[in-house]
Amino acid sequence: MANAISANRAELIAIANSVASEKMIDKAIVIEAMEDAIQRAARARYGAENDIRAKLDPDSGDLRLWRVVEVVDVVEDYFKQVDLKQAAKLKKDAIVGDFIVDPLPAIDLGRIDAQSAKQVIFQKVRDAERERQHEEYKDRVGEIITGVVKSVEFGHVVVNLGRAEGVIRRDQQIPREVVRVGDRIRSVVLNVRRENRGPQIFLSRAHPEFMKKLFAQEVPEIYDGVITIMAAARDPGSRAKIGVISRDSSIDPVGACVGMKGSRVQAVVQEMQGEKIDIIPWSEDTATFVVNALQPAQVARVVIDEEEERIEVVVPDDQLSLAIGRRGQNVRLASQLTGKAIDIMTEADASEKRQKEFVARSEMFQNELDVDETLSQLLVAEGFGELEEVAYVSIDELASIEGFDDDLAGELQNRAQEALERREAAAREERQNLGVEDALADMPHLTEAMLVTLGKAGIKTLDDLADLATDELVQKKRIDQRRRKSDNTSDDKGGILAAYGLSDEQGNEIIMAARAHWFEEEA
16 A cells, blocks of 8 residues: 555555455545545645545546635635635636646655555545445344454454454353364344444344254244244253244154254254253243143143233242242243243242131231121132222122122221221321321322332332333332242332332323422422
8 A cells, every 4th residue: 555656556556445345334435545645645745735536447547636726806724715816827717716727746645644645545444345245234233253363362262254253242152161272153133333442333142033043943833834833942051942834734843952862952062062852832922831831841731910020930849949940940941931030849838828818818818808707808818918808899700609698798898988988197297207208198109108119118208200101100019030939028118119019101290290289389
C-alpha cells in the first residue's frame, strides 16, 4: 500500500482489485479509500484550508485533482473564495454564487505522505471488512457453523470461520472437553454484536440450541418440520432432555429421533462428548409432560399450583433418589424442560403434609367458627380450606354436605362472615398503629391485610406507594429450580404483595390510582 499513491495508473487499479478480492469487499469502497487518502495528502501539500477533491477512474486509473472555490463579491476566505476578476481567469461567464473547479497538477507523494495515505486506506478497508462480517453473520444466529480452532486464550476458544473469527467463551464450552489449535469444531452462532474492535461473533457448544440444531441435521423429519422439538434442557457434558412432538400421527417422534439401532441419537451424543440424552414425548397436558420428563422415575401423583407456577410430584419411596437424580440433575432438567419449579416428595412425605394441612385447617375452622372438632374436620374433608370459601359459597352447596341442613349452613355462613369482619378490624387496627394513611385503604384491590404488609415494608403514604414499580409491588417469587422446596430458599423475594396473588394488571391499577393525586396537583 505504501507505493499505492505514487504507482502508475495500471498499478493503482491492480492494487484496488487485489484488496477488494482479498478482503471480499466492494471495489468501489477501496477506490473511495484511495481518493480520500490522495485528498488528505494533497491538502497537506497545498494547505489544509483548501477544498481539494480527487477522482480516480476505476477502469483506466486516471487521477484528477482539483480545488473548488466560490465566486463572491468580497473575498473573506482566500483559500475557498475568489472575486469576479479572479474567477474570469478560470471561467469566462462566472457570476457571483458559482462554484468553480480549479484543476491542480498531479502530486508526487513523499515517504511520509505515502505512509499517511496507507493508514487511511487500511482504516477504510478495515471498517468495510467489519461491516461486511456483521452483515454476513447477523442473520445466521441459531445456525450451526464449522471452523478451525485458531487459539485458546484464558480458557476462551477463538475459532477461524474462514472470513471471520468467532469466540466460544468458557461458560459456553462443554466441560472437560479438550480443544487443541487446528481442531475442526462445530458450534451454534449464539449472538453477533457490534463492538469498537469489530463485530464479535459469539459461539456456543453448551447451549440447548446447539443440541436442537444437531438433531435437525441428523433427523430429516425435524428438518422437514414433521417433528418439532418443543423444549430442550442440558447439563452440558453430562445429560440432556428434549421434548418432541409429531405432526403426523403415523410417525413416532421418539423413535425417529433415536433412529435405527440408535444411530441418529448416537451421532448427536458423540458430537456432545458422550452427553446422555433423554428423548421425551411432549404433551400439552402439563401433568403428563412432567411425568414423561421425570423418566426413568415412576410418578404416583402430580399436583399443579398454577398461581405459584409450582408442581408437586409424589413418587414411591424407592423412586425418590431416581426422580431427583445425582446432585438433583434429573429434577433440575425436568424443571427447565417444563418451565416450572418441581417439588419431589415421597408418598409418606405427601401424606404427612396433607395431615398437617388437614389439622391446621380444622383447628382454624374450630377457632374462627366456634364449632366442634367433628364439624370442622367435615368441612375440611369436603374441600373447604379458607373462611372466604365458607362465607361466600352458595347455601345449597353447604347444605348438601351429609348431616348439614339449610339452618346449619346459614349459621356457618354468618359465623364465617363475622370472623372475616373480625380479621379485617384487627388488620385495620394494626395498619393504623403502623401509621399507614387511610388514603391507601381507598386504593383498588387492597385489603387491610395487604395494607399491614405494606406498612411493615415501610409503604405508609400515597407517595410511597406511587413511587413503586409494578414488579416491586406484585411480582411473584422466582424460585431457584435447582433447589428443592425443603431447602426453603429462593433466588428472588418477589414483590411486597407477592403472597397475595395479585396480577400485573391489578398492580398497575393500584399504582396508577396512587399517582392520580400527582396529576391533580399539576392541573
